[in-house]
Amino acid sequence: MIEQAVLGDALLQGAKEVFETMVFMNLEESSQLDPSIDGRALLGSIAFKGNLEGSLHICCNALCAQAIAVNMLGIDSAEKINEEETCDAMCEVTNMVMGCFKSKLADAVGDLEVSIPSVVRGRELKNTLGKGASKILVKVNIADEYVGELSLLYRNSPEQPSDKPGIDK
């Protein structure tokens, strides 16, 4: 059985890998007690199914998302980036974090089928997977400047045979 801590670690390590390699920003688990995302936020989401089903999310404020897009595209000024490019960059980051997460858990949960990533914008964004779902939330500090949240909503797949890997909370 795979432990919830293992899932949380795979999520954090996957995000670190993507931010270091492609976003050129440092990402660390937040040591603050309860940092919150201020103002307008962007939430990147991607669903997955297999022995586990659920969704992976990355949330940060609009300024942080803009900085992510600027860094990924190698643009010298945030003024040169539009809203569509910012959302697209968030989608790509979400997609790549999911790829890393999936790869790190391949031996434990088998292959996971993933959806196309999407991004929503708004204030105080919340995600849910309905009854019986579990949630892992990792608060992070991005580039020592921004607050972000990595989250995983999941449940064991209903079709999962009892001898297949599952989640031990």
Place this chain on the structure above:
Amino acid sequence: MAKSLMIVDDSATMRKIIMRTVRMSGLNFKRTEEAGNGVEALEKLSAGPVDVMLVDINMPEMNGAELVKKVREIPAYKKTKIIMVSTESSQEVIEDVMADGADGFIIKPFTPEKFQEKLSPFVN
């Protein structure tokens, strides 16, 4: 020798990121083209083949795996090298697409060094 490159990915932002990473890798291409899916890539290829294609797997209309099969069916594109660029890291998917005729695989997230390693044999 400078050659021609086509980047096939449904995300315009990812196409720009790939282009930037190729430049950072120190590789120079005389001509570069972009396509948003397999259908668009085939249309652009019909105007003139390219030496190297960087192809995403998950795309609408025609995905990367289908594009590889189509390209390999056309004798005029026999010399075109196809490198897949995807978040997909399952060994089964990689083996399938290589068996269908891809010449290499780069897993996202990637570095300029990875592009240099995978592309330089076909560029220099």
